[in-house]
Amino acid sequence: MNCKICGREAEGSYCKVHGKAHRNLVEKFKVWKRALGVQWKRYLEEVAQNSLTGEKAREVASFLLLEVDDSLH
Amino acid sequence: MKGYTLIVAEKPSAARRIAEALDVKNKPELRKDGGVSYFVVDRGRKIVVVSAIGHLYTVTQQGGKKTRYPVFDFTWAPRHLVEKGAGKVKAHIETISKLALEADTFIDACDFDVEGNLIGYNILKYACGKAEVAKRMKYSTLTSSDLVEAYENVLPMLDFSLIEAGRTRHEVDWLYGINLSRALTGAVKHTCGRYVSLSTGRVQGPTLRFLVQREEDILCFVPTPFWTVKAEVEVDGRVYEAKYEKRTVECKAEAVEIVEACQGRSGKISKVERRIVSQSPPVPFDLGALQREAYRLFGFSPKRTTDLAEHLYLDALISYPRTSSQKLPPSINYRFILHSLAQQTKYEKPCLELLRLEELKPHEGKKIDPAHPAVYPTGNRPKRKLNRAQGKLLELIVKRFLALFGDPARRERTRIEIHLDDHLFFLSGSKVLKEGWMKFYKPYVHFDEFELPSVRVGEDVVVKKVTFDECFTKPPPRYNSGSLLKRMEEESIGTKATRAEIIQTLQKRKYISAKNIQVTTLGFSLTEILEKYASTIVSVQLTRELEEKMRSIQDGEEERESVLAEAISQLKPVLAELRRREGTVGKTLNMAVQQSMLEERTVGTCSKCKSQLMILHSRKTGKRFVGCTGYFKGICKTSFPLPQQGLIKPNRKSCLSCGSPIVTLIRRRRKPWRFCINPNCPKKRKREQAIEL
Numbered sequence: 221m222n223c224k225i226c227g228r229e230a231e232g233s234y235c236k237v238h239g240k241a242h243r244n245l246v247e248k249f250k251v252w253k254r255a256l257g258v259q260w261k262r263y264l265e266e267v268a269q270n271s272l273t274g275e276k277a278r279e280v281a282s283f284l285l286l287e288v289d290d291s292l293h
Numbered sequence: 294m295k296g297y298t299l300i301v302a303e304k305p306s307a308a309r310r311i312a313e314a315l316d317v318k319n320k321p322e323l324r325k326d327g328g329v330s331y332f333v334v335d336r337g338r339k340i341v342v343v344s345a346i347g348h349l350y351t352v353t354q355q356g357g358k359k360t361r362y363p364v365f366d367f368t369w370a371p372r373h374l375v376e377k378g379a380g381k382v383k384a385h386i387e388t389i390s391k392l393a394l395e396a397d398t399f400i401d402a403c404d405f406d407v408e409g410n411l412i413g414y415n416i417l418k419y420a421c422g423k424a425e426v427a428k429r430m431k432y433s434t435l436t437s438s439d440l441v442e443a444y445e446n447v448l449p450m451l452d453f454s455l456i457e458a459g460r461t462r463h464e465v466d467w468l469y470g471i472n473l474s475r476a477l478t479g480a481v482k483h484t485c486g487r488y489v490s491l492s493t494g495r496v497q498g499p500t501l502r503f504l505v506q507r508e509e510d511i512l513c514f515v516p517t518p519f520w521t522v523k524a525e526v527e528v529d530g531r532v533y534e535a536k537y538e539k540r541t542v543e544c545k546a547e548a549v550e551i552v553e554a555c556q557g558r559s560g561k562i563s564k565v566e567r568r569i570v571s572q573s574p575p576v577p578f579d580l581g582a583l584q585r586e587a588y589r590l591f592g593f594s595p596k597r598t599t600d601l602a603e604h605l606y607l608d609a610l611i612s613y614p615r616t617s618s619q620k621l622p623p624s625i626n627y628r629f630i631l632h633s634l635a636q637q638t639k640y641e642k643p644c645l646e647l648l649r650l651e652e653l654k655p656h657e658g659k660k661i662d663p664a665h666p667a668v669y670p671t672g673n674r675p676k677r678k679l680n681r682a683q684g685k686l687l688e689l690i691v692k693r694f695l696a697l698f699g700d701p702a703r704r705e706r707t708r709i710e711i712h713l714d715d716h717l718f719f720l721s722g723s724k725v726l727k728e729g730w731m732k733f734y735k736p737y738v739h740f741d742e743f744e745l746p747s748v749r750v751g752e753d754v755v756v757k758k759v760t761f762d763e764c765f766t767k768p769p770p771r772y773n774s775g776s777l778l779k780r781m782e783e784e785s786i787g788t789k790a791t792r793a794e795i796i797q798t799l800q801k802r803k804y805i806s807a808k809n810i811q812v813t814t815l816g817f818s819l820t821e822i823l824e825k826y827a828s829t830i831v832s833v834q835l836t837r838e839l840e841e842k843m844r845s846i847q848d849g850e851e852e853r854e855s856v857l858a859e860a861i862s863q864l865k866p867v868l869a870e871l872r873r874r875e876g877t878v879g880k881t882l883n884m885a886v887q888q889s890m891l892e893e894r895t896v897g898t899c900s901k902c903k904s905q906l907m908i909l910h911s912r913k914t915g916k917r918f919v920g921c922t923g924y925f926k927g928i929c930k931t932s933f934p935l936p937q938q939g940l941i942k943p944n945r946k947s948c949l950s951c952g953s954p955i956v957t958l959i960r961r962r963r964k965p966w967r968f969c970i971n972p973n974c975p976k977k978r979k980r981e982q983a984i985e986l
């Protein structure tokens with residue numbers, strides 16, 4: 221399997237670094253939900269445009285947003 | 294000339310100081326042999342003082358091709374036979390060998406630490422053949438009095454366990470360095486047919502890994518929101534900002550609720566708490582602490598601080614800087630040093646104040662070093678003009694020395710609690726009651742004083758408004774050379790003498806960027822490869838364990854042979870694995886090298902077509918310039934001229950005035966010059982003038 225984002229060697233859907241960013245995203249969603257009551261899509265949008273978000277986390281968030289959009293159609 | 298004592302010093306300037314100190318008239322005779330200076334000293338008995346130029350001998354492969362690996366057979370050889378550009382070494386070895394023929398007594402006077410002991414030993418062994426009978430001068434400053442004392446009380450023999458420890462360290466580092474470099478370089482060569490020099494070392498691997506891990510934390514960081522609530526309260530006509538008892542509120546609804554509940558309420562002072570805190574003076578500088586403090590205050594890299602301190606030491610202005618001690622024994626004579634420093638106008642007042650004390654007792658730290666005390670000033674006045682950086686470092690060392698004798702500083706901390714109904718807010722303030730040692734350490738220490746009004750419990754205060762701010766958690770900071778050095782110390786990898794060098798090597802090999810220690814693509818790939826196929830090499834724990842074993846040699850608790858055997862048994866499987874994976878390793882590294890080369894040439898984005906701007910060379914003239922890569926797609930002709938001399942490095946920043954990329958020009962013996970590549974930049978002239986200043 222190759223990483224869905226960068227095409228590097230992957231275990232599962234993502235490479236090592238994107239995998240770590242993905243785990244962080246899932247983990248931190250709980251905090252955001254508690255803090256603002258946001259839903260998954262809104263959360264991803266917020267994180268994707270926050271200037272403090274790390275580059276890899278932003279890439280994963282943007283990628284997941286595409287998936288969310290696809291699933292709506 | 295016959296029948297004299299031959300003293301071997303580590304560096305020419307140390308040799309001169311030793312010769313001057315020991316000569317009865319302080320005027321030794323300078324002689325030269327094949328370009329190498331030595332001194333003939335009259336001290337009733339004839340003494341000849343000659344110097345090395347650091348290490349004259351080094352570890353090298355014993356026979357065989359210079360590209361094969363694994364290679365575990367090594368020997369010690371004169372450096373000029375092994376390294377390019379070590380031509381002077383030959384002359385030094387020849388002169389020392391000649392002088393040794395007629396000498397009857399031998400003294401090693403190199404710096405007293407692992408490296409110095411090894412330098413002296415190798416010379417006495419290979420150039421003189423007298424290591425077994427040589428004596429040892431031990432001193433911590435190059436002042437005349439210390440040198441004379443060291444000579445009069447010369448130690449009867451060399452410190453062989455320290456030498457053994459040093460020898461083993463060099464040998465183990467060589468085994469790691471040579472084998473890993475050959476494995477990595479060979480992998481690219483065999484897979485892609487390209488020669489790129491790649492290397493890593495025993496301590497470099499784990500150090501780079503710290504950096505990679507931190508960089509990954511930053512890249513993968515997801516901020517989370519939190520809120521802070523504050524109340525503006527008026528006391529005695531002044532407005533203060535009181536903080537809410539919970540410093541952070543994790544839910545927006547809760548923050549809104551608090552603010553609503555407090556709206557329109559008046560406040561009542563419910564508690565006033567005053568606490569006196571005492572702060573002890575700092576402890577004397579060991580090398581690591583000096584490097585960190587110089588980085589914090591002046592932005593000096595650890596390597597630069599080491600070099601500057603070395604100069605100050607060779608000028609007999611400070612004691613030996615490569616120390617891990619935080620102790621200053623009375624034998625260094627505090628009073629004498631303070632008296633000497635008082636001769637300099639700028640230190641006169643504080644020194645006289647300290648000299649009035651009945652007892653002088655420095656505040657000391659826990660760390661000890663059997664070879665040297667902590668870093669301290671000798672009290673000597675500089676004989677030549679110091680450059681700015683040397684002057685700064687010396688002043689820091691002097692002021693730290695003075696501060697050690699000061700009283701603890703005392704501060705009063707005040708906390709005023711204000712209740713708005715059920716909600717608690719507080720004000721905090723601080724006031725210096727007694728400066729103590731801080732007076733001596735200015736301007737390197739300063740306190741934010743914030744005085745609060747005097748109020749009584751039960752008093753009412755006017756609440757002007759209550760608000761909340763939305764904040765986000767921040768990613769962890771990148772390491773800087775100060776914090777990286779600290780991490781290496783905490784993890785016990787490397788030694789005080791080598792850590793600064795390792796950070797510099799990582800920069801030289803382009804695994805990290807020079808400025809803010811950002812890991813490059815190459816650094817990432819290398820670490821990834823090593824983690825995957827050579828995990829023992831980047832393991833902090835194994836590195837530390839080996840480090841501890843080498844230290845035990847120093848204490849006579851471990852043997853050189855067994856440490857070497859262990860290093861080899863760690864390396865063997867790693868090298869076999871790297872060879873088995875040569876294809877993958879070579880391809881990955883080759884790609885990373887290419888990517889890095891591309892990054893080095895990319896200066897920014899074109900404002901017209903958003904393609905990359907790169908440093909290119911004209912096919913016709915060979916001259917370099919910045920060109921837009923949109924040109925190759927036929928969409929853009931943007932280009933900028935560049936200076937033809939020197940090295941150009943992209944700055945990854947844009948000009949504030951015109952938005953064009955900034956680059957840095959690095960030329961020999963000149964300060965790096967940062968400039969906007971746009972020749973028509975409106976602020977160009979102004980900036981050029983500013984840079985010249």
Ligand SMILES: [Zn+2]
Pocket residue numbers: 223224225226227228234235236237238239
């Ligand atoms: Zn990836």
Ligand SMILES: [Zn+2]
Pocket residue numbers: 899900901902903904921922923924928929930931
């Ligand atoms: Zn363009």
Ligand SMILES: [Zn+2]
Pocket residue numbers: 948949950951952953969970971974975976977
């Ligand atoms: Zn500009």
